[in-house]
Amino acid sequence: MADDMPLDSSASRRGFLKAGAVVGGGFFLSYGGAGLAARAAAEPSALSVFVSIAPDGVITITGKNPEVGQGIKTMLPMLIAEELDADWSKVRVVQADSDPSKFTAQVAGGSNATPVNWEPQRRVGAAGRQMLVEAAALTWKVPAGECVAANSVVTHTPSGRTLDYGALAAKAALIPPPDLKSVTLKDEKTFKIIGKSVRGYDSPRIVKGQPIFGIDVVLPGMVYAVFEKCPTFGGKVKSADLDAAKAMPGVTHAFVVEGNGNPAELVSGVAVVANSWWRAQAALAKLNVAWDLGPHADQSSDGFAKTAAELAKQPPHLVLRKDGDPDAAMAASAKVIEAEYAYPFVAHVPMEPQNCTAHVQGDKVEIWSNSQTPEVGRAGVVEALGVKPEDVTIHMVRGGGGFGRRLVNDQMVEAAWIARQVGAPVKLLWPREHDIKHDFYRPGGFHFMQAGLDAEGRLHAFKNRYIAFGDPDKKTFVASANMPGTEPPARMVDHLTHEVSFIPLGAPTGAMRAPVSNALCWTMQSFMDEMAAAAGKDPIDFRLDMLGPPRIFDGAGARDNFNTGRVRVLLEHVRRMSGWDQRHSLPARTGMGVAYYYCHRGYFAEVVQVTVAPSGKVKVDKVWAAGDIGSHIINPTNALNQAQGSVIDGLSQALGAKITLTGGAVDQNNFYDYPMLRMAAAPPIEVQFVRTDYSPTGLGEPALPPVVPALCNAIYAATGVRLRRLPIDTALLKQQTA
Amino acid sequence: MAYKVTVNGKTRSVDVEPGTPLLWVLRDTIGLLGTKFGCGCGLCGCCTVHIDGKVARACQTLIESVGDKAITTIEGVGETDTGRKVQAAWIDHDVVQCGYCQAGQIMAATALLARKPAPTDDDIDQSMVNICRCGTYTRIRAAIHQAAGQTPAPAGPPEPEIV
Numbered sequence: 001m002a003d004d005m006p007l008d009s010s011a012s013r014r015g016f017l018k019a020g021a022v023v024g025g026g027f028f029l030s031y032g033g034a035g036l037a038a039r040a041a042a043e044p045s046a047l048s049v050f051v052s053i054a055p056d057g058v059i060t061i062t063g064k065n066p067e068v069g070q071g072i073k074t075m076l077p078m079l080i081a082e083e084l085d086a087d088w089s090k091v092r093v094v095q096a097d098s099d100p101s102k103f104t105a106q107v108a109g110g111s112n113a114t115p116v117n118w119e120p121q122r123r124v125g126a127a128g129r130q131m132l133v134e135a136a137a138l139t140w141k142v143p144a145g146e147c148v149a150a151n152s153v154v155t156h157t158p159s160g161r162t163l164d165y166g167a168l169a170a171k172a173a174l175i176p177p178p179d180l181k182s183v184t185l186k187d188e189k190t191f192k193i194i195g196k197s198v199r200g201y202d203s204p205r206i207v208k209g210q211p212i213f214g215i216d217v218v219l220p221g222m223v224y225a226v227f228e229k230c231p232t233f234g235g236k237v238k239s240a241d242l243d244a245a246k247a248m249p250g251v252t253h254a255f256v257v258e259g260n261g262n263p264a265e266l267v268s269g270v271a272v273v274a275n276s277w278w279r280a281q282a283a284l285a286k287l288n289v290a291w292d293l294g295p296h297a298d299q300s301s302d303g304f305a306k307t308a309a310e311l312a313k314q315p316p317h318l319v320l321r322k323d324g325d326p327d328a329a330m331a332a333s334a335k336v337i338e339a340e341y342a343y344p345f346v347a348h349v350p351m352e353p354q355n356c357t358a359h360v361q362g363d364k365v366e367i368w369s370n371s372q373t374p375e376v377g378r379a380g381v382v383e384a385l386g387v388k389p390e391d392v393t394i395h396m397v398r399g400g401g402g403f404g405r406r407l408v409n410d411q412m413v414e415a416a417w418i419a420r421q422v423g424a425p426v427k428l429l430w431p432r433e434h435d436i437k438h439d440f441y442r443p444g445g446f447h448f449m450q451a452g453l454d455a456e457g458r459l460h461a462f463k464n465r466y467i468a469f470g471d472p473d474k475k476t477f478v479a480s481a482n483m484p485g486t487e488p489p490a491r492m493v494d495h496l497t498h499e500v501s502f503i504p505l506g507a508p509t510g511a512m513r514a515p516v517s518n519a520l521c522w523t524m525q526s527f528m529d530e531m532a533a534a535a536g537k538d539p540i541d542f543r544l545d546m547l548g549p550p551r552i553f554d555g556a557g558a559r560d561n562f563n564t565g566r567v568r569v570l571l572e573h574v575r576r577m578s579g580w581d582q583r584h585s586l587p588a589r590t591g592m593g594v595a596y597y598y599c600h601r602g603y604f605a606e607v608v609q610v611t612v613a614p615s616g617k618v619k620v621d622k623v624w625a626a627g628d629i630g631s632h633i634i635n636p637t638n639a640l641n642q643a644q645g646s647v648i649d650g651l652s653q654a655l656g657a658k659i660t661l662t663g664g665a666v667d668q669n670n671f672y673d674y675p676m677l678r679m680a681a682a683p684p685i686e687v688q689f690v691r692t693d694y695s696p697t698g699l700g701e702p703a704l705p706p707v708v709p710a711l712c713n714a715i716y717a718a719t720g721v722r723l724r725r726l727p728i729d730t731a732l733l734k735q736q737t738a
Numbered sequence: 739m740a741y742k743v744t745v746n747g748k749t750r751s752v753d754v755e756p757g758t759p760l761l762w763v764l765r766d767t768i769g770l771l772g773t774k775f776g777c778g779c780g781l782c783g784c785c786t787v788h789i790d791g792k793v794a795r796a797c798q799t800l801i802e803s804v805g806d807k808a809i810t811t812i813e814g815v816g817e818t819d820t821g822r823k824v825q826a827a828w829i830d831h832d833v834v835q836c837g838y839c840q841a842g843q844i845m846a847a848t849a850l851l852a853r854k855p856a857p858t859d860d861d862i863d864q865s866m867v868n869i870c871r872c873g874t875y876t877r878i879r880a881a882i883h884q885a886a887g888q889t890p891a892p893a894g895p896p897e898p899e900i901v
Contacts, residue, residue: 069836069872197895199832206837207825207844209772209812213837216771224766249755278762279755351776351784351838351871400774400838401871432777573901637832637895641874645835648873671781671869680863682875687898 050080051128057152057166059086064096066108066372068402070700071638074201076121078635082193083125083186087152093201098374098394108372109407111600111698118696126183135172136163197637202398214370214397217357219425223252224277225418227428228284229269229438232664233506234294236268244286245272250279253422263508265380265413273422277429296506297664307503308446308467316465316499318475321485329461329495333452337534341523343726345659346442347674348512352400353435356415359425365392369412370399377409381416404511408440436674437666440510441659443469443481447523457535459546461495470502478505480515486560488524491553492546506664513649514701517599521705525595529713530722539594540571540580562598566692570605570626571596573690578607578624593713595706602702603628610714616733620683623647625703627689630696639699643687646703652677654708658727741801746814754801761785761796764811772812772841783868786842787811793849812841821848827881832895835872842868847882856886
């Protein structure tokens with residue numbers, strides 16, 4: 001995508017320098033004149049630069065990662081600009097193509113971009129600063145050590161002479177580049193850009209409606225496609241009235257796609273192509289497709305619940321963890337509580353419906369995609385079309401939300417396949433109904449749990465039978481249904497089992513914002529609240545007691561290295577923020593609930609205050625969130641936005657999100673039966689970050705999980721009703737009349 | 739079939755079938771891509787435009803119903819004083835996350851302020867019914883109050899407390 005500022009490709013050819021291993025976090029510094037957009041466009045390699053400085057001092061920084069609303073197109077360039085000592089007002093950002101020969105980890109997922117790029121991106125900037133300082137020193141014939149950089153200017157300290165970066169760029173590009181490993185990073189106390197709020201780079205264009213999203217891609221001669229798939233998963237086209245569709249106005253193509261059987265790439269369906277999207281989708285009604293419903297047409301949510309109840313009575317398929325003697329300890333407990341928790345399938349529904357634009361010419365494929373994992377998409381295109389990876393060009397275009405849906409690239413493979421058949425650029429766009437009926441869903445699950453408390457009300461024994469979706473023979477989970485054996489309260493109680501039984505599933509599943517954690521946190525932190533109530537203890541005190549003294553639970557995963565001390569601090573912090581200790585003076589049917597969680601390397605403790613009307617209607621009054629994501633909040637305004645958005649996302653799930661299956665097909669269609677939280681239901685959300693000495697971690701996900709159980713625990717405090725099913729059924733909350 | 743439509747003060751002729759929603763005339767025929775498709779059912783508000791100054795869902799507005807009414811889209815709303823203030827307030831409060839719904843939100847907010855120049859929070863709750871999947875509602879509310887002149891422009895975008 002051509003962005004705001006040209007990159008000077010002629011300068012690249014002439015004085016182009018690179019430092020360090022390209023794949024290890026390549027660094028390029030180029031310089032150039034103005035007005036060379038045409039040449040830059042003709043020279044894709046110009047996009048390989050991370051930093052380009054023009055003679056007028058404009059600094060162009062490449063944003064390498066996919067932007068889906070998480071703010072990465074602003075944040076990664078901030079890291080480079082900080083160490084470059086750039087004047088941020090002179091920085092322009094261009095979006096990179098997806099290209100593993102030049103960039104690493106071009107992924108939007110797992111809250112990984114901050115920990116992965118925190119140091120490498122700063123090293124790129126530091127190398128640039130070093131070259132600019134050396135260029136100034138050479139110009140003045142003084143030792144580089146006498147020169148300092150700040151705000152896009154190098155100053156010779158003894159003489160007070162200055163040169164700005166624009167004036168130095170040409171000479172700097174001729175300096176031998178330093179080894180990225182050897183460059184000196186700034187003292188973090190001197191940061192001027194990191195830690196200062198920077199508004200979203202694309203926002204001025206967004207508020208004016210300029211076309212920058214995937215759906216806005218327009219190419220000469222482009223046509224529009226829709227792709228109808230079988231309502232049941234694994235189903236296939238038997239027949240379709242292609243001629244009737246082709247007879248509709250503007251329709252140029254209608255054809256059956258066999259697919260390759262991989263739902264993440266290309267399934268069986270019917271493509272309709274027309275000279276406008278409306279005409280293409282209008283022709284779907286004429287297709288009259290007969291489907292072979294495939295092997296999963298007997299699956300239903302009601303059936304899953306029955307199977308789960310039966311499996312819970314039988315021996316487990318898999319024991320994930322067994323500590324001590326849980327049965328004996330349970331029998332010896334002073335008090336035992338039991339509960340069954342169940343959460344549903346959930347769809348991602350990013351606001352921008354799934355789409356992709358593709359053009360196939362001979363063996364060459366060109367893609368415009370808002371994917372969160374464009375390289376996974378490349379592999380899918382290569383697999384399905386039988387082309388070479390190097391013949392696939394992927395332009396990354398802003399995505400209207402991701403939430404994990406765009407980790408899967410079915411829309412990319414579909415677009416490429418259809419475009420090859422059509423022989424013209426094709427924009428594939430899914431109707432919202434396709435998005436809801438053909439997601440890679442957050443899997444549902446069932447937990448049958450027992451907790452034994454000792455005479456002091458401490459957790460003594462814990463048993464969890466998780467009825468998960470997966471393969472009972474292979475003993476494997478479907479995507480994102482996995483549970484680690486270390487799931488809390490493991491390691492905080494001596495006698496514990498986490499056991500699993502599996503239900504086979506035909507529907508595809510996948511990661512959704514805070515995958516695994518978004519369901520397990522609700523389950524465990526809700527049941528933990530039941531334990532606190534059974535023990536007659538303050539829910540925060542009970543959690544602090546179970547966490548024990550500050551300690552670290554070691555392990556290799558992103559959910560391991562759980563530092564209980566960091567959670568303790570946050571629980572105490574959110575207690576103060578929320579006025580927790582005064583909650584007993586709240587009015588009737590108003591209550592507070594708490595929960596904490598550690599996932600994606602980040603810690604959050606949250607309190608929700610809720611008021612439940614006599615009708616059962618739930619009003620969330622306020623949410624307080626305390627987070628610990630390490631030593632720096634790189635872009636504070638975006639951090640606040642992400643944390644507040646995560647809270648809204650969690651509340652929306654808890655209050656309404658449910659995907660059900662009947663006859664192997666998803667029952668829901670659009671926002672009328674898959675509701676999303678709107679303005680009137682959005683509470684004030686107060687967010688505070690507690691800085692610690694740990695390296696900064698990501699924020700796309702960890703603020704979400706605790707709000708779901710905190711809400712349910714608040715409803716319990718307000719009404720005495722324990723909610724063990726999601727989404728929340730307000731009929732259970734109706735005030736009982738005496 | 740040929741229809742004349744007046745969009746952002748400019749009258750154009752388009753050739754589409756009766757029953758074509760205004761949304762697709764704007765996006766695919768005229769090439770004004772700022773108005774977004776979100777649900778196709780009038781439920782999410784991504785496609786919000788103004789027709790004679792009032793909010794309308796472009797995905798539910800059939801081309802034959804438009805006639806000579808004046809259509810304003812996100813590309814044209816900045817020509818009005820209110821629209822300009824709303825866009826500026828959206829930047830001041832750094833409202834945007836993914837940004838996909840924000841054109842519709844801005845159109846809804848501008849129409850609200852035209853009706854109620856000093857909206858209460860309740861007015862905002864009643865009128866601002868568009869979905870923001872990213873959950874930027876807090877900032878949308880604050881930006882509307884600023885655009886209405888009820889609060890001053892902030893010194894910087896909203897920030898969390900960092901301790």
